[in-house]
Structures are given as structure tokens and as C-alpha cells.
Amino acid sequence: MEIKLRVSNVDKSFPGVKALDKINFAVKKGTVHVICGENGAGKSTLMKVINGIYKQDSGQILIDGKPVEISNPIQARKLGISMIFQELNYMPEMTIEESLFVGNWPTDKYGKVDWKTIRSRTLELLKKEKLDYDPQTKLKDLSVSDIQMLEILKAISYNSEIIIMDEPTSAITQKEVEVLFEKILELKKRGTSIIYISHKMDEIFRIADEITVFRDGAVVDSRPKEDYDMETVITQMVGRKLDSVFQKEEIELGERVLEVRNLTDAGKFENLSFSVHEGEIVGFAGLMGAGRTEVMRALFGLDPYQSGEIIIKNEKIDIKNVKSSIDKKMVMLSEDRRRFGIIPVRSVKENVSLSSLKRFIYRGRLHGEEENRTVEEFCKSMNVKTPTYETSIESLSGGNQQKVILAKWMVTDPDILILDEPTRGIDVGAKHEIYKLMTSLAKKGKALIMISSELPELIMMCDRIYVMSKGKITGMLNRDEFSQERIMAYATEVEIQEGVDLA
């Protein structure tokens, strides 16, 4: 079979990170080529290179054997490449016909948009694909899978020969998945090549012709499906190397500090029960979209939950908002530092003292010296590197910003710390410091919850790991049971079983 798309020796770096390392792989005409790998393995980055959103530092992309330059998505479209994103960006107020022709409006000779042509071509397309939509339906009235189907329709209308789908099933129901798969088979028959990104084992083995596994920005292996089995794929996906080796210290566990019973917010997570003890670091593993962050946000009072109990130190607590959980000495470091962490235009000092201003009030006045002293003390203990404490936080590096936010929470003197991806986007040295800090907090008897997508990090730091998948806890491992393969199996377990059921 002829090769439609070939990626040859593609490299791509971002400041401080090598995102893609000498990538080679080939997609044959009329096949489904699945790319799988953990979060951050480089799948999406490569797809963005192919779609012209990023420019590779070196290497070539060849279509039909000819090298091509792709500098933006419009050019990619002209070359017959379309991408359907994981996060569908659409304009809710647009109608179906408008969205199909957005950016590509047919006009008459006076430059007026030719609605008649749009209407007739939309109807024609819908009829050809046997889709029963009214062209004037607004997108906001459609379901996610409908919109996804429209995206595919759009790709077809551009006569795309290569369609990239980035985790297309992450937001749709099982029934809708079937419709999508039918469509994919149909496209295949027409000779369209599909690049399908996923880490759901059942899907991968149902639709793939070939499978390529990514890890740490490099291709681990690429073979026809027949030469693979699920275990091999999982083994190849994990086994990432650690940036920084850190020796966990044995810490004696104390009382149970936090207990969560049957916490539920339908659609996000269901019946979650777990507990954390003094001096314990409890990990939460799972693939993207497993619901880990959502649970912690509800626990911390950022989002409401529907039912369940939260018990802190044997007392049933009603968490209404963030303030009530800070009062109960529970704090959360968000995974999205820019959005939920820093106040960018304000100083390091103001960011540190923000959650404990009451401490510095004497007779209704903020006591400047007391505040300065505390800020300095905590920034020093976190080893924050900043020219002055009046410097605005946005001029610090990611790692230092993270330490400032940690300092903010330490000033509140918490008993329970929820750390959501505490080492994301920071350099190796800062990571090491965060590990050290976590250990010293555990030694002081604090209870820590750590969410991380880097399994080696969880395995290194945690006493126990809960594994989540699709909003449920699918497994709990003690330290002597830790292995990347086992965690990965739990994280994908539900899907494996479904795959068996479907077969």
C-alpha cells in the first residue's frame, strides 16, 4: 500500500523541554493509524506540527513522497490535511451551514456572501453523508458528537485525504462512539487516511490498522495491529524515566485526618471514597479526564458536589466554599497556576499573604512589618528566588511562582494539602525542591494528596496510590504493590473490559 504521509526526523523544542525527538513514522493510504502514549508523550505536539500550528525545528514532512512546508492550518487544509481537536472550539451562535463555510464563504461578484450556494451545498453534503440536520440549526442546540460529526463533514467538504482525530471519543457516549467508528470505516473505504490519537485500549484495538507508541517525545515502536497486544502497548507507553531521583523517607503514619465517603457529582465523579493519614502522601493516578482534578476541586470547595460526606478529624464537615476549607486547614495547589494560582500583576508579598491577611490585622490595620516578616520567613523556607518581595510575581520563573503559591498556603498553617500536578511546567531543580518540601511536610505530620500524570513521580513519593478512571476509583495500591504497568492497567481497566464485552 502506498504511503500517504511520512514524518521524517522531526525535532521540536520548547524553552527547557525537548517535546519531539527525531520522530519517524508513516501513514498508509486508506488506513487508520493509531498513535498512543501517556499525557505529555508528544502526540498532540506532533499533530500540531503536521497541522501547521507549530513549526518543527528540523526534519521533514512528506505527502505522497514530496516534502511539504506547512506553516499554518489553512495551508495544511490545502494540502488535504484536516484536524479534529479534542477540545472542540466552535461558535455556539452559528448555524450548521455557517459553520461549514466559516472562513471560506462563497461570494458573488460584488463580494456579498452567497447564501443560496451555501444552502444548496450544505444540503447536498448532508444528504450525501446521510445526516439528518436542518442547515439552520444553531450549534449550541447540538450535542458534542453532532458537532464532532460536523467537523468530520467539514473535513470531507475540503476533500481532505488525511484526517487527524485527537481523542475524539473523550466527550461522547458509547452509542455515539459506534456512529463515529462507522464513519471512520466509511472514510477508510474512500481512501482517506486517518490518524487517530487515543489511549483507550478497547478503541485502539477495534479500529487500528497500525499502531505507533509515543513516550517522552519519541517513537517507541510502530507496527501493524496484528503484531501488538494490549499488554505490549501498555508496557511501551509507561516506563518513562525520572527527571530527578529522590529518596523517599519512611515516615510513621498518625491518625486519619481526612476521610471522604461516596462523594458524587454525577457526570464528573461518582461514589468516591478515600482517606489520608497524618504524615501520609496519597497519590491519585489516572489518565487525562479521569476526574481527579474535579474531585479535588469539589473537596476544596471550588465546585459544588451533589452528595457524599467529608470528614476531617472525625468531624463531619460541610464545605461550602474555599474559605470554609481553609478554615478547616485544608488547602489546594491548583494544576493551572496561571488561572487559579497567581495574581499576575501583584507583588510576591501580596500573593503570599493573600489567604491569611487576618493574621496581620491589628486594630483594623494591616500590620506591614509583621506581614513583611512572615512573607520573608516563608519565602526563605520555600527557597523562593526573587529580587525583592515587592517584585511582581509574573516576572518570576514557573518554579518560583509555584513556590510562592506553596508559601501562600503554608502561611495558613494547613493540616491537609492537596497538590494537583505540583511539578508541572517547572524545571528539574525546582521539582527536586518540591519533593523535598513534600517530605518535610509529611514529617511534620501533615496529610498530603498528590495528583500527578507522571507515574514515576507518584511511585517515588507516595505511600498509597488511588487509580481513577472515568470518574471512579478503579484500584488502590500500597507501596509494595507499586508498578507503572499495574497503575496503567487500573487506569485503563474499565475500557479493557468494555472492549471484551463489545468483541
Next chain:
Amino acid sequence: MNTLDRNKLWSDIKSKYSIYFVLAALFVISWLSNENFVSVENLSNISTQIAVGTILAFGQTILIISGMLDLSSGSVLALAGVLSVSSYKMTGSLLISFIVAIITAVICNMLNGLMVTRFKTPPFIATLAMMTMARGAALMYTNGQNIYQIGNYVVFGQGKIMGIPTPVIFMAVLLVVTWYLLKHTIFGRSIYAIGGNEEAANASGINVNKTKMKAFIINGILVGIAGVLFMSRVNGGMPNGAVGYEFKALTAAVIGGTSFSGGIGTASGTLAGAFIVGFLDNIMVLVGVNSYLQQIVRGAIIALAVIYDIWAKTKRTKRKHGSVEAK
């Protein structure tokens, strides 16, 4: 390293104090271009003239820092003012008339706050609605007629204490109050945090809605006081008075370095902004600039202030590079 630190310090000073340099430069230029500019009488006149607008501007400063604004302050000023004058004529009590003004303006601003916090209306729209309603209420109450013969009520705006006009005293006291609130209270810190990043402020345990409501209430108190001073200065209850004052106030705040994207601004900067406008208006009259041209200049100043604000900001974010891109 050393020169880097020094450069940084210098750019910090520049961005922090540039507004005062501008004010000083304008003062000197005005001084040189007209001998009548620097006299106790003229400077005292300028200060009295800008007092009402500046007091409104302090309220705007608080609101803009927290990411909001108030388009209704001119109209609410008029409503509070006419009710205050009318209550003075009924009771003869300066104290009661003063309290009436403040209560009226606070109620209007609580409604603004309610729209913004409870019903999630954008502040622009909420206060636009209040602007129209308050003006209508002022006209309805007075039947569109001015209230004259306000007797002793004039002491608020036309009196002097130790030779200093009362509006200037009010302005000075409220400057200190606003400065204190912004600098030395939890409320002030919360305002800056909410304007800087509302979601992060919420995730840090700040009660965002309560703080926004407080900001509107404080703005109401300032508007009420401004209402009393305004009516007292114009010798009557004018339901059509102070039209466009909300924009005067916004102008002073923006020229004074309050950032419309929130999180940045000071009371003293706003005062400087108000004086810049005041000096400029005054010197243009003194040297006989065409009054239409005066408007153009005033507008251009606003544009320049905002361009500077945005330019300074992009420079700031450019200094830290590329941390957004890499995951």
C-alpha cells in the same frame, strides 16, 4: 548583574512615578506660559473645581482596580443631591440632608452591586441601567424643576475652613480614606486580587461577591458626598446637574494610572490624574485656546494614557519569556 538590577529599579521607578513627573512637568510648563497660573487664588480655584469629580474618581478607582466601573455616578450624584437639598428645605438640618444624600447613593450602588454579584450582569450594563434610572428619578422627584433658595446648605460647598475651601478639605480627607482602604485593609488587598485574577482570588479564599458589594457601597458613600458638594456649589438642587461627571471621574482615574484590565491603581495616582486634567483645562483657558480644541486635547490625553498603560503592560509580560508555550 548590577546594571541589570539598576535598570530594573529605574524602570520600576519610571512606571510607578511617571504620572507625578508628568504632573510636575505640566505645572512648570503652565507656570512658564502664563504668569497668572501660579497664584494662591488660581491654584485654589483649580482645586475647588476638580474636587467633586475627583471624589467620584476615588470611587471609580476602587471599582476599576477590582475590574468593574460605575457609569451611574453622575446621575446618582444628581438624585442624591436633589433629595438632600429637598430634605434640607423640609427639615432645616444640615446633618439630615447630608445623611439623606449618602443613604440614597448607597442604595443605588447596592442595587448596582446586586446586579453584578447576584445576577452576574456586567458592571458596564448594570451601571448604565442605573445611570438612566437615577437621572429619571431625580427629574421625576423635582418634576424637572431646579430647587432654589437653599439657604445655609451652601456651607458644604462654598464654605472655608482656615482659608481652605471645604470641597478641597473633603477631597483631601477622602484621598486619605481611599488610600488607607486600598493600602491597609483586607478589603483593599482583596480588591487588587480580584481585579488581578478573579478566579485565583476566589481559590485563595476571598469572598469575591462580598468584596464587590463593599466596593459599590464605598463608591456610594463617595458619590453621596460629591452630590452634597455639587448642589451646594451650584446654589440649588439641579436634577440635570453633573451630566457626564462619571466620564470626568473615569478620565482622572485612567490618566492616573488605574488599569482597566484590573489589579493596578492608587488613590494618589488618581488625584494626580485629576490635577493633570485640571491644570490643562486651566492653562488652556488662560492662554486662550479655542474651547473646541480644548476638548480634542482632553480626549487625546485619555488616548495617550491608555496607550501608555497597555504599552507598559506588554513590556512587562514580554520580559518573562515563553513559559506559556511549553507544557
